[in-house]
Amino acid sequence: MRKLLLLLTLVACGSEREITPVGGGQGSVEVPAGGETLTFNEVKPVIQTYCAPCHSSDAFIKSSTGWFQSAAPTRVKNLTMPPPSSTQGKGLSAADRQKLLNFK
Numbered sequence: 001m002r003k004l005l006l007l008l009t010l011v012a013c014g015s016e017r018e019i020t021p022v023g024g025g026q027g028s029v030e031v032p033a034g035g036e037t038l039t040f041n042e043v044k045p046v047i048q049t050y051c052a053p054c055h056s057s058d059a060f061i062k063s064s065t066g067w068f069q070s071a072a073p074t075r076v077k078n079l080t081m082p083p084p085s086s087t088q089g090k091g092l093s094a095a096d097r098q099k100l101l102n103f104k
Contacts, residue, residue, distance in 0.1 A: 038103040040064035046096045050088040051081075064103070076100045 040063065047061050051072070059066035067073065075081035076097060082088035 038099055040067065040103060043099050043103040046092075046099050050092050050096070053088060054082075054086075073101070 047067075051058075051061050055061055058070070060070035060072045061067075072081065082092055084090070
């Protein structure tokens with residue numbers, strides 16, 4: 001459902017460079033539409049490195065369904081997870097953050 005709403009928004013917008021702003025302001029990141037598509041298993045090492053140290057028992061680190069049913073995608077998009085002052089937050093590269101935002 002979330003993907004369908006995003007697609008409809010992008011089609012209705014009709015911009016030449018389809019970018020979906022997320023987080024809505026300073027400190028947010030932009031997720032290019034139609035970017036690299038990764039599976040949960042391809043992103044799992046990033047999740048294990050940056051999420052599991054604090055969330056080892058949470059469902060969102062165990063499956064893509066758990067991930068998308070949680071607040072994790074929104075919190076990664078608005079740069080509140082991992083916390084910027086934490087070891088994980090300081091170590092998460094822009095490329096790894098993009099992986100977390102682009103996987104299906």
